Each structure stands twice: as C-alpha cells, then as structure tokens.
Amino acid sequence: MTENTTSSSTPLADLSAAGVSIWLDDLSRTMISSGELQQLIDTRHVVGVTTNPTIFANALSDGEAYTEQVQQLAAAGSDVDTTVFALTTEDVRNACDVLKPVFDASGGVDGRVSIEVDPRLEADTEGTVEMAKKLWAEVDRENLFIKIPATVEGLPAISQVLAEGISVNVTLIFSLDRYRGVMNAFLTGLEQAREGGKDLSTIHSVASFFVSRVDSEIDNQLDAIGTPEATALKGKAGLANARLAYQAYEEVFSTPRWQNLADDGANAQRPLWASTGVKNPDYPDTLYVDGLVAPNTVNTMPHATMEATADHGVIPADSVTGTYAESQQVLDDLERVGVSYAQVVDTLETEGLDKFVKSWAGLLDSVQGELDRLGGEAR
Template sequence: MTEQQTTNPLADLSEAGVSIWLDDLNRSMITDGGLQSLIDDLYVVGVTTNPTIFANALSQGEAYTDQVKELAATGTDVDATVFALTTTDVRNACDIMRPVYDRTNGVDGRVSIEVEPKLAADTAGTVEMAKKLWAEIDRPNLFIKIPATVEGLPAISQTLAEGISVNVTLIFSLDRYRGVMNAFLTGLEQARQNGHDLSTIHSVASFFVSRVDTEIDGQLDALGTDEATALKGKAGVANARLAYQAYEEVFSTPRWQNLADDGAHAQRPLWASTGVKNPDYPDTLYVTELVAPNTVNTMPRKTLDATADHGQVTGDAVTGHYDDAQQVLESLEKVGVSYAQVVETLEVEGLDKFEKSWDELLADVQQELDRFAGDAK
C-alpha cells in the first residue's frame, strides 16, 4: 500500500478529485433506501440513467405496477406512460440526492435523464424534449442527457442557452469531444446573453471507454500479429487520457476564462461505459487508470463494488501519460486499425442500442397497459 492510499479505495478516489456516480436506477432502489445507502456508505454523489437502464428496471418486479394501473385507467398512451414512469423515478432520485447537491454547491448530487434516442438526428426535437423533461421533473439537480451527434451539438448549445444543465453522452472521438466543448462554450455565451446566471448551469461530457476496447480488440484479434496483440486493452484508457488533455487545453483559454469570470463552471469529463467487458482485464481498469482531478466516473454497481473491495487508487493516473496515450493511437494506425472508422462505428452502434432498448421499453409498457385496460373492462 502506498502512502497516498487508505484502506478505503472509494475515499481515495473521492479525495483525488473523482466524483463517484452510479450508472443505474430503478424504483426499488429509490423506495427501499438502497440509493441512500450508496450515498452514505459508498461515496456515491450522482446517478446516470439511459434507455437500457430503464428498460431493465421496468422488466423487474412489480414496483411500477400501481402507477401503470393508474395511468391505464385514465387511457394514457404508451409514450406518455413511459414519460411519467421515468420522470417520476428521476424526480424522486433528485430529491434523495438533493443534500449532496446542496453540500457541493451544485457540482454533484446530480441525476441524469436522456432525451428519447429517436431524436438523436433531430436538433429541434431534442431541444423541445429537453425543455419538456426539465419542466416536468422540475429539480435544479437534474441533468438532461443529449447525445453528441452532429445534430446534437447545436441542441446542446440551445439547451444550455435556456439555462438547462446538460450531460452530453455517447462521446467516442477526440474530434467530437472538442466539438462538444465548443458547443458548451457557445451555449454558455448564449445563456449569458439571455440573462441567465452562469453559476447555476452545470454540464458534464460523457466520454465512453470500454466500448472502444471492445471494438478495437476485436480488430486486433482478427489481425493476429504479435504487434496487434500487444496493443489489446490499451485503446480505451489512451483515448480517455487524450480527452482529458483536450479538456485541459480548452479550459485554459481566454474564451473560457471570460465565462469563468462571470461565474461559469467548467464542463467536467465523465468516464462512462466503465464496466470491464473482457474478463481478462482487471475489473477496476477503467476506474483506477483514469483518476484525475475534476472528473466523474459513473459505474455500474458491479464496478462500484469491485472498486470498493480492491481498487488501487494512488492519485492522478492521467496527466503524466499523454505521450504514452498518443503512442498507443499511432501504433494502432500502424497495425491497420482505423481510429476514424472505430469511433464512427461505435456512435452508430451506441445510438442503435439505445433505440432498441427504448423500443423494448415501449413494448413492455404497452403490454402492461393492455393488461390493465383489459382488467378494467
């Protein structure tokens, strides 16, 4: 054990400037005290959701039955029912997280809800849905998740310009991440013009990690050379470390300083997709190798528990590794792995996955509505 490390890895992680968020939410966790215990015992200071998480939540148990039954009785359609179910969970989670939000002056204590994934290529529709979710949940510690598609970038700026806090999601490439940070700065500039208090607007940029390794490792396996095999499991961390380098550059510019002088908060990098997919890799890989100040790591429960049990946190693991990270990406290109093709594939697959989850969610809820409508006859 190093001098920097205590017997509590999550305490060490928090002390190193990493906000620990949970990448999961369901109604039972809200009602039975499970979420509160994570706050009290495991240093959790935020929650992220996505369509897949909600699809899983609604398929388990009877926690949503009473609300679905009430909505069925009033003839509510499936879209409005899903909207009501998900916003209820997020609003209640926001209330549980509110003391953390107050204690951290709005930095943490956040709960994220995503706009409908079918709007990913619809700028105006995304902004409209972001405003609708913000008004319905009506909590200051809410984040609206907007995907970092080409059409999503102006939606990010327009939503921030309304004074709404945003979690930008599905970021895979360094170029797109720079576009996200530019959209954030543009949004704050517009918010200021609109008379909003910049100190009340927060944002995170969710940079996905493990999926990068999954895609690239598959290509490296197909190549089968010693050079390719030696690069397995390195791309995800390298890509994220270079994202942090970009973050440091952008948030040290005069353009940013001008906003900071008016009370703005920097858009923090958030490491997402941090559950390890390859069992050959350490199960805390995307936590302990991405420790850096002013970041968020949103973890599935399995990764959170693994980190609590045996994570080795020894301070900043990012800022001294930019050259190494760049070398990894250059080596991948040399063996025949196209970074541009990988990140494009991952964005398409990520959007497709969330759309399919959303369709499953709608189908499951429609089935329940039909069941209860039948009971009422």
C-alpha cells in the first residue's frame, strides 16, 4: 500500500493527525545512504528515529557498510570502545541531518534521533552524565536525544543532563511509580536548568513507556495460573498500564509546578510508547498502535508494525482518555488472580537492562573482530 503524505485518509496520516508522532525504531548506515530513511519520512509520516544497543549490534553486523571507517580507525590504533563510539555517533549524526527539515518544521518537537548511553553505566549516575555530555558534544546536532535508562541511579542523571541543556529520551520505563519518578526528575532538571540560565524552550524530552513486554511477562504468569479468570485477562495489561501512564502524565503536567516552568518557555515531556511490536501472534498486529492513540504522544515502531498500521490500522480519534477506571480494574484483577505488578515490573527492568548489556557485549566482540581483521590487512 502506498502512503501519501498529502492524503488524510490513510491510517498513518490519521495517527499523525490525532497527535501521535510516528518514530521508527531502527537505524543503520545503509538505511541512510540508500535513501530509505528519507523515503519513510516522505511516505510513512516518520518524524523521528530511536536506536538502542540491539539495533546497533544488528546494523554493524552488516560489515560492508562500515568496513572503510573501521579500517581507518584500526590504522589509527583505536580501541574497540572508541571505534563503537565513532561508528554509532556517525550514523546518528547523519540521521539527524536527514531529519533536520522535520525538526525545523515542527519547532523542535520532532525530527529527533535518539542514541543511548553505554548500558554498562546503568548503575553509575556520574558515569551516565559524563557519557551523555560526551555523546551530545560528539554528535553535535540540536535534534539529538540522549537515551538514559530509568533506573534508580538514572533518575538523578536525567535531572543533571537536562540541567546542562541537553535533551533526553528516558528509556526502559515499565512501572507507574517509576514513571512518576521520571517526570519528577524531568521537572527537577528543568528547574536546575532555569537556575543555570538555560533557555528552557530549547530543551525537549520524551519518556519511553514499554508496552508489549508487559503483556508477554504477565500472559506467561496467567497461563501458569490457568483459571478461566486468569485466561480472560490475557493481552490486557500492556494497554492498561500505558493508559494509566497517560493519566499520570495528564495529572503531572497540569500542576502549578509544571505551569511555572511552562510560563518560562518549557516544553512538556511527552509519553512515548515503546516496544509496540506485538509479540503474541494471536493478537492484532496493530494492537499497541490503535489502542494507544492520544494527543501529544510518540509511538516508536519497528518496520513490521509500521507497515501493518499503514495497511490495515484502524485509528480512532482517541483510545486512551476515558479508559482509566477500566484500566485500573485490569491491574486490580491481575493482583486478585495472583499476578504481582511490582514483581513483574522489577523483572522486566532487570531483563531489559541485561538484554542491552548482552547486545553491547556482542557489538564490542564483533567490532573487535573487525578491528583485528582489518588492522591485520593494513599491516
């Protein structure tokens, strides 16, 4: 199906018109150089890009696109960490340049590309802050987002990085309590930025609330419980949790504390729906798109989810506000049948961090192998 940016009758156009920014959850050098990224902007309403260690590991496995730069770095004697830093920041810088017209047209709201701090720093507040500043300086593009995981140690890092005037994408949020902590860290960071004389209007942020992984973990537990009551709750937790997050967003960004910052030019931290590819084939493949339509949000999608939405998404004007009582009932019912929300979100955060650390380790191994091979050829 061909998407037309001038048409208002396609699902992706409808999603954009409803106030949802469509971001692609993928990036590679080939995607940039081939024009594919620009094509997605032109035909799929894509207005942003997110990356993570797994995405970079997959991209760099396509060694052909990176061979020349790795060869140069090997000849210069670069170690593996320096090489990965150089490779990933170049891709993100080039993607920022492709998306700069979107950034300008949206007044800085969209046209963003996200790059994550080294996941091995997830428990190191000061290390995270220093890495964020280093990435921001190296990419040197105003439409960059620095991704920082929403760990306990990450919260003060988020505030400190925002206080420096650096825009932040807070990632790996699973729980409502942690999300409230993230919004508090955001407000604190803006207050510190204002005290430091920063222009609040130039600082942007999103909070990435993960969706499908919640259903995957809870559905497994519901299957183990096996009662009719438990089975009836399958596939409901992800949407319920995210919708209650939007309720929390509405509450926080209507407070006097926020209004005080807004009066000085601050931009609200938008909720971003992450992990929106459906993992259970029994569920509609656009479940986490159609079910999370709300103003001033972002949905970052893998290619398959984006194409499914373009083909047969059914986009309501709003599928979130007005669902809060029903969503809370889902979480209450889950506790009643024996699913611990607190245990689920703790497990998901731990697994999410472990996955990124393992992906990063694999990335370092593969790049080290290329450095060894190409460095040997240079000699």
